[in-house]
Amino acid sequence: MDKDSQAVSELLNHALAESGLSQAAFATALRTSAPRLSTYRSGKTKPTAQFVLRAGRIAHALHRAREYRIMTAPATATAIREASDEEWAWRMLLQGRDHLRLLLRRHDGSEAAWEAAPGTTGQAGFDTLLAVLTAHEFEAAGEDPPEWTKVEVLSDPWVPEHPFLDRDEIIEQTPDYLARANIFVPARDLVTA
DSSP states (O other): OOHHHHHHHHHHHHHHHHHTSOHHHHHHHTTSOHHHHHHHHHTSSOOOHHHHHHHHHHHHHHHHHHHHTOOOHHHHHHHHHTOSSHHHHHHHHHHHHHHHHHHHHHOSSGGGGGGSOOOOOSSHHHHHHHHHHHHHHHHHTTOOOOGGGOOOOOSSOBOOOOSSOOHHHHHHTSOHHHHTTTBOOOGGGGOOO
16 A cells, blocks of 8 residues: 555544444444445545545544534434433434534534434434435524534325324424425424423
8 A cells, every 4th residue: 555545544433433333323423324434444445535534534533523512413323222211312303403503603513523423313204304404504603504414305294193282283383494395393302491
């Protein structure tokens, strides 16, 4: 392997270690496959310069988020997937969203931890909602949303059950940015203390 390829391999190996993720999870975070990342790390295939820079930036941000004890998109998706019930899944979603808000206010690059694409939550509704909420927070902060947040609109409306609102009331009280994704959740249910 030539010196430049060796240096790229070392940078990617360092990024993987710094990310704190498995190779498969880091590949997902970078929107590639584990086998493709493996060929980049071994030097068998040459990644673009942008890929190497993004891998390093995201890995460093994931590391910083762990130090701050801040949830990332991958951690939020995992917490939702592993939630014992739907109420806890909602809490994890909103906690992750609130942590993203904190990172966006820091203006130190740590928000790149949310550029890491998450794995699935196990539910299409939550997958899409996580993407839409993340994009909304980036836009509200004047930042470009991560690429992974550009998702398809749900084919069927998702109107999670509500303890005291009927379907029409839920739809009426849903913010436009969620309704455009075919997700219907009252705005007040997205408010946290």
